Amino acid sequence: MGGPVKDASLEGSIPEAWRPTLKAVVDSLVRRDAAIGAGLPPVDPVPAEISQKCRQAIDNYGDVTLITPPDESWNTSVALWFGDHWRCLVDLWTEEEGRSDLVLDVDVFEHGPGYRYRVNLVYVP
Template sequence: MALMDYAEHLVPVLWRAKFAEIAAALADGDFQFCRSHIDGVDPVDLETADLIAANVTAYGDGLAPLDEATWERSIYRWMGGYWQVLVDLSTISEPVSDLTLHAKVYEADCSRLTIDSVHVP
């Protein structure tokens, strides 16, 4: 269960499948999630999608489905109203890269979230 104590924690197991779906859509180049409908994920506007695409291109390695090792580094933290989640994405050559998905989760069961960015923090 997601904690609300303002400390950083590993991403809950309950949320991981949803983030794996998101990462798979991103790896497929669906930055606005037009082709990949994922329940509970708010639409990504064109400006944010273009920024995500530019950041992935600038990183220089294509995205890949999430490797299980990503859960050893991906974290979330209660921000008072939502959980900020940082998921280290997998790339073609790196099981866990420095390229990070930044999202906000609004419900403890991960049934509503928004994607803010993909970039190297």
């Protein structure tokens, strides 16, 4: 996998360099942490209201157990350039159905030599 694509007309795969951080955010959702991504230095603090909305979206989805996605989830998760950041839609998986209809929506910004991550929401697109 190459670096992130800066072309708003192309949906790209999520760059390898972002995957550990995005996986850690998903793991935070799986654990149902009060503050999603807390303690992950490149992740902007997630407001309590957003963390709550993410947990509610999972609860409202049905009687399912969110799990850490397998590596194959990166085959269908996507990143799209929005002019000054990338919007990533990370497919979420459940114990009951494998890949679910839920996605984690995260914006990724260039920040110095690395990247910053902002969690937006969990939802069904």
